[in-house]
Amino acid sequence: MMEDKDLRNVYPISWITESNCFNEFIGRSLFTSQDDLLVADFASGEYDRVPTFFTRELPKLVKPSSVLRKIVVYCIDIHALRLDSLYDKLGEEGSLSQVRVVQAALETLDTSANMQSENLDYINNNPEIANWLDDFLIGEKKFPPECFDIGILNNDVIGYMYEYYTEYSDAEKGLHKIRKLIRSNGLLIVTMPCLQYKIDNISVLEQIGFTFLEGLDITISTGEQTSLEKKVRLDEMSKLGHYTFLLFSNAVS
Secondary structure (H helix, E strand, O other): OOOHHHHHHHOHHHHHHHOHHHHHHHHHHOOOOOOOEEEEEEOOOOOOHHHHHHHHHHHHHOOOOOOOOOEEEEEEEOOHHHHHHHHHHHHHHOOOOOEEEEEOOHHHOOOOOEEOHHHHHHHHHOHHHOOHHHHHHHHHOOOOOOOEEEEEEOOOHHHHHHHHOOOHHHHHHHHHHHHHHEEEEEEEEEEOOOOOOOOOHHHHHHHHOOEEEEEEEEEOOOOOEEEOOOOOOHHHOOOOOEEEEEEEEOOOO
16 A cells, blocks of 8 residues: 555545545445445546546555445546547556546536447456446446446536636536436535636535535645635635645435
């Protein structure tokens, strides 16, 4: 197992294990079923550290158990070249048995989603790794409702969406589709909000229907933690030398 300092440097998202909310959710989720625990990295790009942390390092941090669920991460992005690059990285790391690479736009996740061709070949050649969601995705070419236990919006994705989507309605539609795919009482993780784009992530996601659970801002050099409230100033998040994340529940009213 990596030392804490090395883990934080290689996998910045590992700071989420400082959250009691996250640890309690994982503690419950990993032992409640023998089905795979399914994680979505929405708008993943070619960044491989999110899936490799969840599939390789996170299980080492959880108390070993013979009933521990396997974690499978679905990296979803609209850009085919980025996904091809990501797939190559995952292949070099030996992570393909627990990571999927899927081309889809966020606003059409439930109507059009295609597993990357090499990834599809890999599963067809190794059918023992396929789970129920793989079978559905390959057959239907879309994601079903409430399929993911955890969703991730990494590195200021919401700010990017509201800055570059042609219409705000497109960004909102994408976030509604994300919520549709996360199971009832599932978890949404938002990292580094307001890193480049000063968008009120908490307000935006609560309007979509998510419930804010917790936010932490961590000074990377010391590990000092500051709890974030709903009305936190936008310029207090994701400052230089800090790691900030927000947790939301897809709670059912």
